[in-house]
Structure formats: C-alpha cells, structure tokens
Amino acid sequence: MEGAKNIISEVRSHFPALETSMNGRRLVYLDNAATTQKSREVLEFISGAMVNKNANVHRSMYALSDLATEAYEAAREKVRSFINAPERENIIFTSGTTASINLVASSFCSTFLKEGDAILIEADSHHSNIVPWQIAAQKVGASIKVLPIDSLGNLCTNLAESLLTPEVKIVALTQVSNVLGVENPIAEIIKIAHKKNIPVLVDGAQGVVHSPVDVQKMDCDFYAFSAHKIYGATGVGVLYGKRELLEKMPPYMGGGDMVETVTYQKTTYAPLPLKFEAGTPNFTGAASLLPALETAEYLREGIVGEELKKEERAIVSFMMEKLSQIPDVEIYGMPENLEKKHPIFSFNVKGVNAGDTAQILDKMGVAVRSGLMCAEPLINSFGATSALRASFAPYNTLEEADYFVQCLQRALQMLR
C-alpha cells in the first residue's frame, strides 16, 4: 500500500502543473479529456529544442537544420512504433485530431465519394468526427448515416451490418467517446466494413490515452489522435493511414515541403508522408511527441503501469458508485462491463445546471468541463442541453476522486 502511494507521488512529481493551485486551492485537474498536463520531460524537451534544435526542417544544408529534422523524424518513428504502424510513410503530422479527420474527409472523399453515396458515423461522435464528413458529403451530394447508441451509451453494433449498404464509402468510428468514456467495439465493426471493402477511420483522441493501440491488429485504415491529449504540445496531431489509400489520395493542402518539382503550370508531389505536410509544420511541437509518448509508456509499463491501472480501475468503481448514489442523477455511458469504461464521467443532476456546478467546483480548485462538450447531438439525444464531465488521467488519484465527490455534494447543496 505504502509502495503504491510512493509510486503515485513519484509519477505526479513528473507533472509540474499538478503542484499548482487554482482560486487559492490545490489544483485538482479533472479535465484531461480536453487536454492533459505536460510532463517535465516534455517541457524540458520543448524549451531545449527551441534553443538547440530550432531551424526549419527538411530544407537546409547546415548542421542545426539537420538536428531539427532529426528530432522531427525521430518523433515520427516514435509514433510509428507507439501505434505499431508498419512504416514511417504511414505517419502524417497534422495540427490535431480535427485536422487529421478533415484531411481524410476532404482528400479521400474528393476521390472516392460521389452523388448518392453515404458516410457512416457514430451517434457518440465528437463534432470533429461529424462536421468534416457533413462538409465532404454536401460537396458531392452524399448523405450521412448514423450508427446509434443505446440508452446506456453502448454502440448498437448489431445494426452495423444493415447500415453498411453499398452506398457507404467510408466509416468514421470513435474508439472512446469524449462524453461517454465507453470503449467501443471498433474491431468488430471494422471487420464487418472490410468484408464489404469499406475503409474505416478511427478517432483515437481519447482511446490512445488509456490503453495501447496497435493499428495493424485493429486493422483500421486511418487512425487520428492529438499530441496535447497525451502529454505533448498543443497544435500537433497524427494521422495514420494505410499506404495504398494515402498513395491514392490527392494532397490536402499545397505549399512548401510537399512537392517534388514545381513549374508555374504543374507540380509533382513529394512522396509520403511529406505529400500531406505542406508548409512549415509545428516541428518543435511534433518533435515533443517523442518525450510525450515516452511519458505515456512510463505511465503504462512495468510496476508503475500496474499500479496506475489498479488506481484507474479503483477510480472507475468509486466514481460510478458515488455518482449513482446522488438523487436524480443521470450518468451518461454505463457499460454493463465496467472494464470497458474509461475514467471519463459525464452526468447531470435533475434541476441543477452543469455550468453552475462547474463554477462552484472551480472555486474549490476542481477543474471539470461543463456544456455540450463538442457533442451537441449526443447531449441533446439525452434530452439535455449541457452536462458535467470529470475526466481523469493516469496521474490522477483515488484521493482526488474522493475530493471531487465531496466538493460536488457541497455544490449540489448550494444549488438545489
């Protein structure tokens, strides 16, 4: 027990933000589904790279530029191995999950989607996995189909077969919803889609954080995630794509670094992955994915990983138990098997506005999200116009969960 405590405090000491305060109270940061705090290793890397590795990448004939390019490409290799992609050409740096999905929605659909076709999305999607598809569909006169969820927040996988009609040209899945925190059975749906030769994109923004991802085992065609949700810099994202699809897709943006030869009339494009990386990328931010993913590995491997997993499971049981004891509570995302529940807890208490609750919690040093959480159709489907969400990272503790529940009870007392 004592050992476990030591491990957790050792882990927390890697994240300087956890030692800060908010409104005069010790910060209890439970908005990790929105962004995670950065490890000391990431912070030191970024400030060091700004001094010692700051030159534009892939462009010049001097040692400093080589250093910058090496750091950028080392991060690409780290991402490749982290999600077990076959080659570096599969890994494209973007500005975030949103940009990754937009890239596919725009580029893939401009080639493979025509009038009368359809795109299948999930009912529990984040806006960034809805709106890009709507834009792509509107451009050609295609339609959007929705794979529904049941009242507990489980994806209706049994309907996938019948929804995957020949008109569907691509499927956009969500590994873990940012509202529900439920691990969706995406492998199962990918299998069904592939039997019909329909490619599948997976939004892994939440999914990549809490458990290992193997894109080859999952067999998705595209996988998108953000660096800032996994201890890295903001403004950096990853798009994994299968090579044969990426080769067939036209560039998304034109500019420098993505070209082979340019005349005023015609351009031939650089090979993968640079074909999709026009302009100067956020190279320092992207390079920070190396220490960020090392942080992620530190948090999930060995004895540290074991202890944090135990703590996470304890937090999930504790939170589900305590939340369900609140009178008139409605919890969104209650899978039968709690093993499928990530530590993301969204809920409403009847008669109490989520924003009010979040404001009172703020005063007690607790940072949680309230509102629509960029998932308006999902929140509306519960008959709500907002919800409160507490989302935990591996560095959060059961003690913090307990403090959250106490503060929540006090806030509810004030507001009811």
Place this chain on the structure above:
Amino acid sequence: MATIKEIENQIVEEFSIFDDWMDKYQYIIDLGKNLPVIEESEKKDENLIKGCQSRVWLNCKEEDGLLYFSADSDAIITKGIISLLIRVYNGQSPKDILDSDLSFIESIGLKENLSPTRANGLLSMIKQIKYYALAYAEKES
C-alpha cells in the same frame, strides 16, 4: 428613481458584507432562485441567447421613454447575475443604459462570469440590452 451608478454602488455595498466566495455565491444563487421567471410566452426563440454552457432569454419593453427588462436562464448563477443587471437597468433611459459601464460587476468580484470564455450568455445578454437601448434611443431622436 436612482441612477444606474447609485444602484451599482448599493449593490457593491451589499456585497461588501460577504467575506468569502461561498456566501457571495449563495447570495447570487438565492437571487437567481427569486428572480421572477420570464413568461413562457416571452420565451420565444427570437429572445433566446444561446451559449455553450447555458441559455438566456431576454425580453425588453419600453414605457414613457424608459426601458424594462425581463429575463431567464437555465443556469441559476447566471440568473442571479441577471437579476442584478435587471435591478440596475430597469426603468432607466436608453441613453443612460448606453452610457453605463457596469463596473460594479468587477467591484463585487464577479468579473470572471462576464468573461467571453465562459460562454454562459451573459456577455451576449449585455450586448443585447445595449442593442435594445440603441434601437429605442434612435427611435426617439
């Protein structure tokens, strides 16, 4: 009729008795609970100011050159602050409303509630109040 500044000063005075945030928020919550609710007939979409966090309805009436507001929100803290705004603005002339700066909100320590990042509809509501005032001021001149 007291001026906007006089009412603002009264409110600052009232808030000075609270020494911690909890009492202050409890007071605002109670104000919110006591705010006469806008009539359902006025809760029309054109009166709705939609924010990510909460929704606000605002209705404005003119009588003898003075403006009267009624409002509602689905968030109680927002509603409490609205009740303060209504207390300040009700029965004032369009010109005085346009000239007001609502500095009392900062003086009583509620500035963060008007931050554009909070998306609770309050800032849009104040803007809407000023639009009404501007429209009536123009009508008069």
